[in-house]
Amino acid sequence: MKKFAKSLISAAVLTAAVASVSAPVQAADKLLLKTPIAFGSHLPALGTPIVWVADQLKIISGGNVRMKIYEPGKLVSPKEILDAVSSGKVNSGYATAGYWQGKIPAASLFSAVPFGPEAGEYMAWLYYGNGMTLYQEMYDSSGYNVKVMPCAIISPETSxxxxxxxxxxxxxxxxxxxxxxxxxxxxxxxxxxxxxxxxxxxxxxxxxxxxxxxxxxxxxxxxxxxxxxxxxxxxxxxxxQQATIFELLINKDAWADMSKSQQALIETTCKASITNSIAEGEAMQFPVMExxxxxxxxxxxxxxxxxxxxxxxxxxxxxxxxAADPFFKKVWDDLSTFRKGYDLWEANAFLPRATK
Known part of the structure; x- marks a missing residue:
């Protein structure tokens, strides 16, 4: 994607960051994340990112942090993942927040927003705007006992x-x-x-x-x-859906029981998955379209x-x-304000499509 390609995190930086937390994890207690997923692991860019995360966690931790993936419906149905993680039925789950919009009206704003933002802008708002604070607040204020982190993103879908x-x-x-x-x-x-x-x-x-x-x-x-x-x-x-975010949910009690190194390893691997997933999705579309x-x-x-x-x-x-939901308005207003500021950068920094 035209803008996010310019802002992909350096693979070298990610490797160094992950390596920096791996050694302490090896000395910590073993951790198994039982993770039902909302999308079949055979589906590229939808199901494959969490498989990549599971593989990397095992390698980087020397086997002390593992993730066992359960295909959709095998342990928990996709629509039940949030409740299952919150209640402690499982200690983690992988889905997209838009699945919960019937329970939490603002949830879809952390999944995909009509007419943008695209992936780079979305990540900028989440990580360096107020996005992640609001994302966690949404679950906390709705009574869900979960820790949330973005763990994959894909660029535009067909409509x-x-x-x-x-x-x-x-x-x-x-x-x-x-x-x-x-x-x-x-x-x-x-x-x-x-x-x-x-x-x-x-x-x-x-x-x-x-x-x-x-x-x-x-x-x-x-x-x-x-x-x-x-x-x-x-x-x-x-x-x-100019960009779609996928989330890793972890039961908050399970998260609190982890060491700081384990927490950092999971968060850093999810950030690395953001890079991996956008690159995978971008690389495979044009051959199919051709x-x-x-x-x-x-x-x-x-x-x-x-x-x-x-x-x-x-x-x-x-x-x-x-008008119908105060928290939806809170998130929408914050995202809209960020995007108005971002417009100045976008309008001046990037080539228009016609000149590329």
Whole structure:
């Protein structure tokens, strides 16, 4: 992605940082993180980052810090991960905060936000703005006994697979569509009926006609799930998810029992995973898109009318959700203020697309 590529953390710096905490961990008590995950570990950029984290924890700690991964539904269903970690049923879990928006309205702001921020800006707000303070406050104030840390991020998703071209807002009315997070609220205001299905159920729902269209993730992931076999019009850009954050949740009591070295090892490995996951996701999309025509796929870019409609509708949704929930407003106002400041840097520092 154009901006985040300029701000990737140096691999050498990460290696040194991880190495600096590894020696003390080897002398500490052994730790096993039992970690149910929300996305199959076979899915690139969605499930693979946490596998990478588990591998690195074992290597860096000399086997004293281990993570045992449980595939979706094997120990805990994806939608139950937050409650399971909070209650201590498991001591950790890997998901995305947008899964909890039904319980915590602001949660989706820490997952993916329509019309940005992109990955670099998102990370800047989280790590060097007020983002992480608000992220933890959200869980604390909602009564969840969890420690949260970002542990992966991916760049833009596609914004939908459709059976026919969508040229004007009226073409959306009456469609039933799988859609995620805050973008679903936008689509609903435009007359779309939305459901949030897990990735493994989308193909079957399309095949049976239970849904007419779907968004899920990036081209390399969607291709593995076979959407192109049923619906042939794939739309870009991913206005609803310009970047998506994935979180590692750890039970707070379990976190408090860890040594400082163990805590630092986990946090640093998750930061390294941010780099690894964005690089993995960025590297694998264009080969899949190049082969899309062979599968009969029509890659479309939303026309100006549609993009303006999506953005205007999102502004309405953000205002409504801010009015309905004080903490959503608190986070949204803080993120918006940060982004207004960031605009000065962005407008002057980066080349416009047309000159690249």
């Amino acid at each position: 939908g697979w459709f059976a026919k071209p969508i040229e004007k807002p009226e073409d959306l009315k009456g469609l039933n569509m799988r859609f995620f997070g805050l973008g679903a609220s936008v689509m609903e205001k435009l007359g779309v009926g939305t459901v949030q299905l897990p990735g493994g159920e989308i193909f079957g729902a399309l095949e049976k006609g239970a849904i007419d269209a779907s968004e899920f993730s990036q081209p390399a992931i969607d291709q593995r799930l076979g959407f192109h076999k049923i619906v042939k019009y794939n739309y870009f850009p991913g206005w609803h 082969k899309a025509k062979e599968n009969g796929v029509h890659i479309r870019y939303w026309n100006e009318t549609m993009l303006n409609t999506f953005q205007t509708t999102w502004n309405e949704v953000a205002a409504e959700k801010s």
